[in-house]
Amino acid sequence: MVDADQTFVIVGGGLAGAKAAETLRAEGFKGRVILIGDERDHPYERPPLSKGYLLDKDSRDSVFVHEPAWYARHDVELHLGQTVTAIDRDARTVRLGDGTVIRFDKLLLATGAEPRRLDVPGTTLAGVHHLRRLAHSERLRDELRALGRDNGHLVIAGAGWIGLEVAAAARTYGAEVTVIETDPTPLHRVLGPELGQLFADLHTEHGVRFHFGARLTEITGQDGMVLAVRTDDGEEHPAHAVLIAIGAAPRTALAENAGLALVDRADGGGVAVDESLCSSDPDIYAAGDVAAFDHPLLHHRIRVEHWANALNGGPAAARAMLGRPVSYDRVPYFFSDQYDLGMEYSGWAPPGSYDQVVVRGDTGKREFIAFWIKEGRVIAGMNVNVWDVTDPIQSLIRSRTQVDTEALANPSVPLDSLVP
Incomplete structure (x- = not known):
């Protein structure tokens, strides 16, 4: 039974960590919630950094997950600008860069990823x-x-x-x-x-x-x-x-030094977690970019570096930490905006995993939906300048049933009619 004497620590001040803290309070957890982030800014969302904020269309305040006062109002203790240097699994503690030691009952790693570096001359130049x-x-x-x-x-x-x-x-x-x-x-x-x-x-x-x-x-x-x-x-x-x-590499050094199971870099890397986002240690969880989880729907271990995974994975891990039954089976989703092209992608179709691509609509006008097909089943879909179709696309993926590809390619056939 979770009670007010327990302390849940979240390492990582991004979207996954902030949404996990929010969920713990929303689910009625009365114990201490401590969120540690290595940036001095409050937790924020990353998509605007290459989209609206980069284009000066979004204000700085709009990128933050919560207003600054939210954390004190919900009794979430923030340690910003602090790096966690070590996890002691036996003592159930984390050590911060300033020497502070914090005990935990449950720990969530939401450490994210970092840009991959080019090992070539000239990378230290200004610009x-x-x-x-x-x-x-x-x-x-x-x-x-x-x-x-x-x-x-x-x-x-x-x-x-x-x-x-x-x-x-x-x-x-x-x-x-x-x-x-x-x-x-x-x-x-x-x-x-x-x-x-x-x-x-x-x-x-x-x-x-x-x-x-x-x-x-x-x-x-x-x-x-x-x-x-x-x-x-x-x-x-x-x-x-x-x-x-x-590309980006998952920030796994903390987990590796603590002896947690990791996924091989050749397979995408990350902290290995089960479908409830629990690591090889029953009191330590991982969510967001750093988590490589067994996907109950896809029957494959995946690591997803996109906004929706942080948005949904943080709350899922929080519920699992509270002892709720969790089977994290969200269909991977991301979006992009480039010039006058907007797109959404749902599913998981890495190279070599599909047999064909079926297109509905006009690629020349950049108004279409593309479907990646494996053995007659939709495993991924991308809608380009066509909107309000994410739900039926994800339903087709979830159904795992064979579809009539001619009907799938025909814009006059409603997508909903192809969902069993």
Whole structure:
């Protein structure tokens, strides 16, 4: 029985951690709730950092999960700007960077992920950026404004979601943009060759230059400032700023040092948790980007680095910590906005996991739904500039039943009618 004498500690001051704290109080937990974050800002949401906030359309206050006064009002103790340096599983304590030791009855790891680094010369030059934190977005926004004003050139290493969203923002500010990508199309490892070209065409129409099949090998500069980048095929591209957007790695060092079970890096990494988000230690849970969980619906262990997983995973872990029965089976979901294209993606269809892609609508007009099919079953769907279809797409995925692909491709057949 959970009572007022217990202490639940949350390590990680992002969306997953903040929503977990909120859920603990909403579910009636009367004990201590301590949330520890290594940033000085209150917990905030990350999608605006490459979307509305980067474009100066969203205010700074709008990115925070709760207003600052919410935490004191709900008796959530905040330790901001503090790093947890160690977990002592025997003593049931965490140690902070300033030496403070905090005892816990249950512990949630919501430590998130961090940008992967390029191990090449020149990454310490002024004008080299990563995008993960609020301060990163603010520095990058200032840079994009200056590049747009001065007709400057931004080079982006990586054509994933972050790279493309920043490319769209940079062009909106008026900067010149070159994207360097090792794969043959943008988003190749997410959307495959079938739809990656659509995003290449979209950005090319807006003036972005792509250099595919190449790897950035050096950033050159003068007087500490970026001047150009070089790639492994001998090409050189002018640059006044560089964004490294080659993915993110789960922040597992704390869990690893504590002896918790991890997933191999080749399989995506992360803290290994079961369907209730419980780790190999029955009193320690993980949620958000750092958690690699057994998905009850997909029958596969996955790690999801998207907003919806933090939004829903934090509350699920909180309920599990309270002893509630939890089977975390949310269909993975994310969204992106680039220029006049808006999209939503539901499901899980990594390369090699599907047989075909079925399209409903007009890809030329960029108004369509794409479905990834495995053995006649929908395993993922992406709607592009078509709205209010996420529920039927997710229902098709959940049903795990075979569908008539001709009907699936026919816009005159209501999607709801294909759901058993």
